[in-house]
Amino acid sequence: MKIEIPNWLIIFGGYGQIFTAIIYPYIRHKVFDWYNDVKQLKPLNQEIAKTYGRYIQGLNFSFGLIAILLPNDLKNGTHLALAITGLIGAYWVGKVVTQIAYYPMYQIPQKLIFKSGSYFMNFLFILFSVVFTWLFVYNLLNQ
Template sequence: MKIIIPHWLIIMGAIGQMFTAIIYPYIRHVVFDWYNDIKKLKPLNQEIAKTYGRYIQGLNFSFGLISILFTSDLKNETGLAVALTGLIAAYWTGKLITQFAYYPMYDIPKKRIFKIGEVLMNTMFVAFAVIFILLFVSNLMGYFGKA
């Protein structure tokens, strides 16, 4: 059985991943008041938290950029395609697990726009995970099917 993932779906996922990177500072600042919370930490811990925030933002943007620039390569069933789509699938699956296991314990501001944003962002995270899990499985089947 061959899994067919259309290019347009990968491109849409790529745009969404890049969007999450671009919107990330707004969410931290406006929705979660993150910078005021960070100020309560010791200076080294402040920098560590900011660094991890930048890593997340950079990974989201990079995964999107890779997906746009190398759409065909992400589907070519090579060892590198298996590794990269597996990495991205694991990243978004981990994000989803974290999102649904830990984040519901916290209050998101009750404004309607934030509630809509929460649903849309979660929908995107699910889509990213599904797209890259499918790509990973397709690449894995093709890679081992060639052997």
């Protein structure tokens, strides 16, 4: 039985990834007080931390654009579709595993907006993991 992945789901995942890229600086600043923590590092380590933050933001945005602009290409069974969906799927599965393994040890501010935002972001991360892993398996089976 072949289950087709709807384009709307891929596109929704794309918009969600762009949303995470846009909201990322706000979360770092308002929820985690990240910038004050980074200031305690040596100057080179500050720049490395900021650079990796930008990489994360850029990847989320880029993955979102790919999903929005090329949903059919992400499920066409080519080697490139397999590679891209594998990369995006592994990225988000890694994020979810990290979230489960390490983040529960830390407290986020208990304001309602941060608490509900935390649940929403976790929902998105799981959604991205499922959609892009599903796409990867779909492409793998259609080689």
